[in-house]
Amino acid sequence: MQGRIETAMRRAIDAARERGNCLPNPTVGCVVLDADGVEVGVGATVRQGAHAEIEALAAAGERARGGTAVVTLEPCRHVGNTGPCTEALIRAGVARVVVAQTDPHPEAGGGADVLRAAGIEVETGVLADEAEPHNRAWRFAVTHGRPFVTWKYAATLDGLSAAPDGSSKWITGPDARRDVQQYRSQCDAIVAGTGAVLADDPRLTVRDADDLPLPYELQPLRVVVGESTIPNYYRVFDRVAPTLMIQSREPEEVLAKLAENHVKHVWLEGGPRLAGGFWKAGLIDRVIGYIAPSMLGSGRAALEGEAATLADLRPIQIDDLRMIGPDIRIVGTPGQAPRETYV
Template sequence: MSSEAGSLERAMRRALDLAATPGVPLGPNPRVGCVLLAPDGTEVAEGFHRGAGTPHAEAAALAAAGDAARGTTAVVTLEPCNHTGRTGPCAQALIEAGVSRVVFAQPDPNPEAAGGAQTLRAAGVTVELGLLEREARRLNRAWTFAHEHGRPFVTWKFATTLDGRSGAADGSSRWITGEAARRDVHRLRASCDAILVGTGTVLRDDPELTVRDALDQPLPPELQPLRVIMGTRDVPADGRTSNGAAETLHLRTHEPVEVLAALHARERQHLFLEGGPTVAAAFLAAGCIDEVVAYVAPKLLGAGPHAVGELGIGNIADALDLEVEDVSVLGHDVRITGRPRGRN
């Protein structure tokens, strides 16, 4: 690797670290970082996007650099935007600042913002793309998925015993897994902007559906994931999903596609599915589950409800096949994370 290539990669990794700065809202905007390099490869300035309505990463870096931005290379995790929203187009800001080259990781999948590379080239700026693109896409995987597919990315979480039971036959088991696994669920909730259960779960368990146990203190209501209830039955107005701990949306439908369309219209990009076996089966049958996180407890019950309802699969050749991405031990339990084969 040449010294220049090494400098660019180090700058891009720094930009990715900046983009992942803790505390940045999950959406609706992507996480973006930018590093400005002088011709000799030294860093001039850096910046990152802090959420909707704040300066974009490029604008923040340009402001920090001032006149020193002229002649620099801008290393950015996402293609500079080409539209005017709450802030002006970053492609034009880079041109006006005299930046001579732009290296970005991921093309912008948002048709309203894409086209920055073309604008930059038309102004005589050298443009290169694709450096650490996989890492950049992973950083904004839900945002990217939502723009490419027109719906939120769906993670289905469930807990089960070794024999596939989600609870005891007499209804006595509140928890299948231990404390470490339950804290991990809250960590995953915090990475999503919507949590969904069916009306059956609300009526049976009265869950609060908020992020609590994985953080030093609970998230304020405005930063909590949207609580989504799916189903046509009424739910108690004095239940925990109706408290002020987070916003709640009741979608009176049994169709996953309708639910996802409604959430996409609200700019929600990552749905955490925690519903019971009927809701899970509906999303699986609709082909609307993109990731599975299963917490398996080393217990045997022999009876009780299953984690998923009837899927109409009668032959092992037709089974939903998951590509396992991670297996971790959490206390006495095992977490298995996978995606349906064939999904990006």
């Protein structure tokens, strides 16, 4: 039976991945097995809609009774977009619930205890490592009280992101730019500084393979930070996606404001000065760099900072390294910032 459970959990993980970004809520998949261990229902959380368990139980119907619900995240015990998933599982008469990851949310978490109190067998930690990547940013935001921050930059081999005249389009090729859209779609806010917006008039939206914007309800919040005035005819004010202006460049203030707006995952791009402020404050949690096979020789670096000596080097653990068309993509996790940067 354990083999069937792990197969069902991988099916639930796949269902969550295929459904995509549900921020500010977690991405969850669920598979219901009947009493004989046969799959009878599959569901995944809908963005601003039904939870995975509700969808899977609806598909299973009466066949869920006496069966097993296999879920990537501990069923919630609070009222959100739907009623508590714990109540739905109890009403459906399932005998067992298998969970990959427990829920750290102070209001929604604790569902396993509710289910056990109702006489349902609960097992946690099944394929937890395989389920973890889908909700890494969400879990970080819930446990740290601030959004997870991914900094994206594009640069030449000599580390420059703009020419001396300020021009920066396009350093990388079309394959890399399409790849960026996939990562952007995993976030719920895209943040850029006023300087970058004034210089490039970016759209700051998620677009499909044909370079068309996704529907409004699927777009991350566009966030422009800084004190410079942006004319209202700039593209960040069009009706393709929502936009928030924050008149501050202090990273802590920016993240606090975004937390108030329920943002869980920030995509930081557009401006070496802004990125430098987040870097100095130790508030970048993941780096995604696209390196073009070209040289500029002079221009603006991808990151502005105040490092004075090699002792200020901050390591990055490389998590993934691959070619995207002719460009190199590096995904990494910053190490511990030097102590003096927090002064």
